[in-house]
Amino acid sequence: MSNNLLKGKRGIVFGALDERSIAWKVALKAKGQGASLTLTNAPIALRMGAIERLAGQCGAEVIPADATSVGDLENLFSKSVEILGGKLDFVLHSIGMSPNVRKNKEYAGLNYDWMLKTMDISAISFHKVMAVAEKQDAMNEWGSILALTYIAAQRTFPDYSDMAQAKAMLESIARSYGERFARLKKVRVNTISQSPTMTTAGSGVPGFDVFMDYAGKMSPLGNASADACADYCVSMFSDLTKMVTMQNLMHDGGFSSSGITAGVIEQMKK
Numbered sequence: 001m002s003n004n005l006l007k008g009k010r011g012i013v014f015g016a017l018d019e020r021s022i023a024w025k026v027a028l029k030a031k032g033q034g035a036s037l038t039l040t041n042a043p044i045a046l047r048m049g050a051i052e053r054l055a056g057q058c059g060a061e062v063i064p065a066d067a068t069s070v071g072d073l074e075n076l077f078s079k080s081v082e083i084l085g086g087k088l089d090f091v092l093h094s095i096g097m098s099p100n101v102r103k104n105k106e107y108a109g110l111n112y113d114w115m116l117k118t119m120d121i122s123a124i125s126f127h128k129v130m131a132v133a134e135k136q137d138a139m140n141e142w143g144s145i146l147a148l149t150y151i152a153a154q155r156t157f158p159d160y161s162d163m164a165q166a167k168a169m170l171e172s173i174a175r176s177y178g179e180r181f182a183r184l185k186k187v188r189v190n191t192i193s194q195s196p197t198m199t200t201a202g203s204g205v206p207g208f209d210v211f212m213d214y215a216g217k218m219s220p221l222g223n224a225s226a227d228a229c230a231d232y233c234v235s236m237f238s239d240l241t242k243m244v245t246m247q248n249l250m251h252d253g254g255f256s257s258s259g260i261t262a263g264v265i266e267q268m269k270k
């Protein structure tokens, strides 16, 4: 159902890799709510080709950009403004990758070059995105910029490894840049802390299915789906949430406020 919540709004969606990606669902829902958008991903991810299908469904152009490259981001923002015919109202940063997680490195034996790569891709890229948007004056007043994060920024989840540090930095960047962008341009910046979700990035974490099951039982409403996360992103891009900024917003079915739940107690009794 469309309420045209994003009618006339323009934006960039980073990170749609395949149908399971949270960004994929955000792009479809934003389009369904009346937005026009461009899609982007790292050149290597674009080679898989799935994004072209999404582009067709959204009537969107795909502009390659490695989010760690300021040059690529400059090209992305200037082309997006040109193609969409004006400044932007929303940006979704839906990017995460750790070579240490991917290669199953023990936490004590992290490869530090890879750790720097984790930080650059998963956190510093968010700063680069906003710095380019600011430099090009590419955002409209009251625009909304979002990044997706995970509660491992605040609590330990051992298999999440150096991504925990990356998410802590990402959330901190959202606060620091949120203060700046509010002051300069009345643009809001937030992170959404999403439940574990079965996507390519999610399922790269060892033991993810067991973990999802546990998180679901520890969340009174159950795990939030990618679809529900996309709905929340759309509401955060809309004019209904204009005064929300510099927040880490929990979208987790109640996980973050639960000490123990009836679901876990039931399981322990078995």
Ligand SMILES: NC(=O)c1ccc[n+]([C@@H]2O[C@H](COP(=O)([O-])OP(=O)(O)OC[C@H]3O[C@@H](n4cnc5c(N)ncnc54)[C@H](O)[C@@H]3O)[C@@H](O)[C@H]2O)c1
Pocket (backbone or CB within 6 Å): 014, 015, 016, 017, 018, 020, 021, 022, 023, 041, 042, 045, 065, 066, 067, 068, 093, 094, 095, 096, 097, 121, 148, 149, 150, 193, 194, 195, 196, 197, 198, 199, 200, 201, 202, 203
């Ligand atoms: N899946 C989960 O359980 C979960 C939970 C909380 C938060 N998140 C976060 O949600 C976001 C989206 O992840 P997802 O679960 O949809 O998985 P996904 O694998 O579909 O998306 C991750 C995206 O990051 C992109 N990416 C990696 N390196 C890049 C680079 N250098 N430049 C540009 N893009 C790059 C990938 O190509 C991919 O499209 C990530 O920030 C992730 O950490 C995921």
